[in-house]
Amino acid sequence: VDKGIDLRKEIKKLCKEKNAVILGHFYQADEIQEIADFIGDSLALAQWAAKTSADIIVMCGVHFMGETAKILCPDKKVLIPDLNAGCSLADSCPADEFARFVNEHPGYKVISYVNTSAAVKAVTDVVVTSTNARQIVESFPKDQKLIFGPDKNLGNYINSITGRDMLLWNGACHVHEKFSVEKILELKKQYPDAQVLVHPECKGAVAKLADKVASTAGLLKFAMQSDNKNFIVATESGILYEMKKKCPGKNFIPAPPEDSTCACNECNFMRLNTLEKLYNTLKFEWPEVQVDQEIAEKAIKPIEKMLEISA
Numbered sequence: 001v002d003k004g005i006d007l008r009k010e011i012k013k014l015c016k017e018k019n020a021v022i023l024g025h026f027y028q029a030d031e032i033q034e035i036a037d038f039i040g041d042s043l044a045l046a047q048w049a050a051k052t053s054a055d056i057i058v059m060c061g062v063h064f065m066g067e068t069a070k071i072l073c074p075d076k077k078v079l080i081p082d083l084n085a086g087c088s089l090a091d092s093c094p095a096d097e098f099a100r101f102v103n104e105h106p107g108y109k110v111i112s113y114v115n116t117s118a119a120v121k122a123v124t125d126v127v128v129t130s131t132n133a134r135q136i137v138e139s140f141p142k143d144q145k146l147i148f149g150p151d152k153n154l155g156n157y158i159n160s161i162t163g164r165d166m167l168l169w170n171g172a173c174h175v176h177e178k179f180s181v182e183k184i185l186e187l188k189k190q191y192p193d194a195q196v197l198v199h200p201e202c203k204g205a206v207a208k209l210a211d212k213v214a215s216t217a218g219l220l221k222f223a224m225q226s227d228n229k230n231f232i233v234a235t236e237s238g239i240l241y242e243m244k245k246k247c248p249g250k251n252f253i254p255a256p257p258e259d260s261t262c263a264c265n266e267c268n269f270m271r272l273n274t275l276e277k278l279y280n281t282l283k284f285e286w287p288e289v290q291v292d293q294e295i296a297e298k299a300i301k302p303i304e305k306m307l308e309i310s311a
């Protein structure tokens with residue numbers, strides 16, 4: 001990239017010329033959230049992709065988010081600033097192993113978290129995000145046997161609030177698993193009135209400390225509606241950008257990971273996207289997210305089912 005170029009201005013110009021829309025997840029770096037046309041949680045990003053009239057979708061998030069958009073909009077060009085933006089949770093569920101697990105359990109319906117590859121979604125009955133997981137699980141009759149993958153923490157949490165006994169895949173997110181109960185308790189001593197906001201991908205022991213367990217959008221909404229001033233936030237710290245913006249005067253404290261010498265409450269995959277890469281992606285229309293057609297035709301069904309139930 002030419003030094004001295006005004007990246008923000010050029011990105012806006014390219015979007016206009018090419019009828020492109022920039023969608024960003026709440027975990028993106030501030031500079032990306034600032035320039036995105038829309039920011040949201042995984043569900044909102046899928047809903048946006050499904051209804052946009054843009055010719056190009058630039059998904060500033062991780063690969064499974066781009067795949068979901070591409071599956072929903074096969075005729076649009078879906079770009080992602082860095083193809084290496086994967087997800088440890090999606091990687092904890094290899095498609096061939098998951099398909100074998102499903103085959104070994106006839107009679108079970110399969111619920112998959114959106115943080116999965118398209119190939120996993122292709123052997124799934126309905127996709128969920130953390131916003132609609134409870135609603136979708138409860139849409140099944142109580143005696144329906146269910147498989148839930150890949151996040152064991154979210155699965156355990158949903159089991160605990162619905163009284164279900166879903167069979168869980170043993171997967172987890174490397175960011176959310178690292179929050180420390182002890183460090184949150186220490187912070188609570190410093191800010192005794194603080195409300196603790198926890199994403200359900202965190203371990204159960206962390207969720208037990210929560211005043212609210214919810215998706216990124218759910219935690220944001222809770223903070224906006226609460227009369228409290230201080231909040232301890234146990235999820236990827238990118239969400240603080242929107243929390244601070246939507247709640248001026250309130251104080252958001254990122255929950256520290258076990259090892260406070262690392263920035264482990266940042267998702268290294270999410271943070272691969274930069275303004276410079278976003279500019280190059282728009283300019284060269286590369287890298288593009290592609291999904292095998294046969295897989296996409298199967299994966300669209302559980303995604304559409306999710307959108308239908310959460311409409």
Ligand code: 13P
Nearest residue numbers: 041042043129130215216
């Ligand atoms: P949300 O759907 O809550 O935004 O979560 C996405 C994600 O990747 C959590 O780690």
Ligand code: SF4
Nearest residue numbers: 087088089173175267
């Ligand atoms: Fe995946 Fe965890 Fe990053 Fe979310 S925070 S994208 S679950 S690795």
